[in-house]
Amino acid sequence: MKRSKESTFLAIIVLTGLSTTGMILILNKNESSNPQSDSTPQSQVSREANYNDGSYSATGTYPTQGGRESISLTVIVAKNLIMDASVIQNGITPQAKEYQERFVSSYKELVIGKKIDEVSLSRVAGSSLTSIGFNKALEQIKSNASK
Numbered sequence: 001m002k003r004s005k006e007s008t009f010l011a012i013i014v015l016t017g018l019s020t021t022g023m024i025l026i027l028n029k030n031e032s033s034n035p036q037s038d039s040t041p042q043s044q045v046s047r048e049a050n051y052n053d054g055s056y057s058a059t060g061t062y063p064t065q066g067g068r069e070s071i072s073l074t075v076i077v078a079k080n081l082i083m084d085a086s087v088i089q090n091g092i093t094p095q096a097k098e099y100q101e102r103f104v105s106s107y108k109e110l111v112i113g114k115k116i117d118e119v120s121l122s123r124v125a126g127s128s129l130t131s132i133g134f135n136k137a138l139e140q141i142k143s144n145a146s147k
Contacts, residue, residue: 049117051145053078058144059090060136062129066093071100071130073137075116077145082111082119087134099127107134116142 057074072088087104091097102125111119119138121131 049080049142050147051077051080051116051142052147054145056141056145058137058140060133060138060140062132062136064093064096064129066095069093069096069100069129069133071103071133071137073134073141075111075138075141077116077141080115080117082114082116085111096130099130103127103130103134116145 055074055076057072059070059072061068061070063069069092070090072090074086074088075082076084085108087100087107089097089100089104091100106125107121110121110124116138121134122128124131124134
């Protein structure tokens with residue numbers, strides 16, 4: 001049987017056990033097994049946001065049982081990394097003050113030296129609501145620092 005170059009097959013795989021007739025998978029040599037071969041180049045797919053170097057501050061609020069609370073954040077950004085961070089506790093209720101103190105004692109190791117786009121805190125030293133305020137402040141900072 002004579003075959004043209006266009007109809008040359010790379011592989012014929014017979015899968016049995018699914019039915020009495022089996023299944024045949026045929027790959028043509030002109031078809032790509034890489035689904036991204038004709039898509040957008042990888043450099044455009046995973047584009048990272050760029051931020052201006054500098055010091056930025058913002059305040060993030062969050063709901064508690066005792067009402068709205070807030071926490072103020074200042075970060076120093078260099079080459080899209082958080083080089084330093086400081087928090088001002090604005091807790092009003094005794095419970096908010098306690099959770100903010102816990103948060104402040106442990107958050108730095110989770111953010112210093114990290115890419116700003118990769119930082120999102122959920123629960124720090126038992127404080128989950130303070131993390132919400134932190135994340136809101138960080139989002140404001142990212143907006144202000146973006147190129």
